[in-house]
Every structure is written in C-alpha cells, then in structure tokens.
Amino acid sequence: MPVNTGSARYEGLGKAGVGHVSTGSGALSDQPYGFGTRFGDEPGTNPEELIAAAHASCFTMALSFALDAAGYKDGTLDTSAKVTLDKDGDGFKVTRSALTLKARVAGIDAAEFEKIALDAKANCPISKLLNTDITLEHSLET
Numbered sequence: 823m824p825v826n827t828g829s830a831r832y833e834g835l836g837k838a839g840v841g842h843v844s845t846g847s848g849a850l851s852d853q854p855y856g857f858g859t860r861f862g863d864e865p866g867t868n869p870e871e872l873i874a875a876a877h878a879s880c881f882t883m884a885l886s887f888a889l890d891a892a893g894y895k896d897g898t899l900d901t902s903a904k905v906t907l908d909k910d911g912d913g914f915k916v917t918r919s920a921l922t923l924k925a926r927v928a929g930i931d932a933a934e935f936e937k938i939a940l941d942a943k944a945n946c947p948i949s950k951l952l953n954t955d956i957t958l959e960h961s962l963e964t
Contacts, residue, residue: 870905877948878903884946888938897927923960
C-alpha cells in the first residue's frame with residue numbers, strides 16, 4: 823500500500839507564528855496556516871479543515887465501493903464533514919466529525935442504504951483513525 827506524506831513548517835512561535843502545509847502529492851503546496859486561519863478569518867487552512875476534507879472523501883469513497891459491492895451501479899454521493907475543535911483543559915481536542923450525506927442511488931431502498939452507509943461510516947480508514955464522536959446525517963433521493 824502507498825505511504826502518503828505531508829509536511830508543515832512554522833516560523834515564529836505562538837500567535838505570531840506563520841505556518842505552511844504541503845502534501846506529498848502536491849495537492850497542497852505551501853498553503854498558509856496559523857492562529858488567524860485556525861481561529862480567525864485569515865485566508866489559508868487549518869488542521870481541522872484538512873481532517874474534515876479527509877473524512878468526507880474517505881467516507882464517500884468507502885460508501886461508493888460498498889454500494890458497488892452490493893450490486894448498485896448508478897448513483898451520486900455528496901458528503902460534507904464538520905470537524906469541531908473544543909477547549910480541553912489547557913489545550914484543545916477534536917470532539918466531533920459530523921458527516922452530512924446527500925445521495926442518489928438507483929434501485930436501493932432506504933433501509934438497505936442506511937445499513938450500508940452506517941457500515942461505511944464506521945469502517946472507512948479515517949473514521950477508524952479518529953478518536954472522537956462521529957455522526958452521520960443522510961438523505962436519499964428517490
């Protein structure tokens with residue numbers, strides 16, 4: 823299996839510091855991050871946003887493959903994830919990843935769709951990585 827890489831550089835310390843984050847694939851290249859992008863409205867990214875994108879994409883792909891394995895061949899899955907960062911003692915902790923899914927899958931009934939979706943939520947690799955509450959709100963268009 824491939825090993826994926828990412829890197830970060832932070833110049834300065836604390837709130838005055840400025841960081842840049844990159845992925846090995848080049849999808850992100852020196853994307854700015856820091857206190858202002860994490861807790862303010864400065865342009866750039868932050869770790870929780872990157873986790874949200876990773877979780878949404880991982881879950882969606884896992885669900886797509888599970889639906890295909892169950893015999894469904896046509897559909898569209900749109901997922902968003904909201905990752906919550908809360909105060910935890912003297913620091914912070916990711917306390918939740920809330921997935922919201924809108925799906926259109928030809929020929930599936932609601933009960934089977936929910937069963938497959940909940941299994942994908944529990945078993946996608948990023949869900950397994952996160953040590954937090956993971957919720958799934960979903961709707962199936964018919």
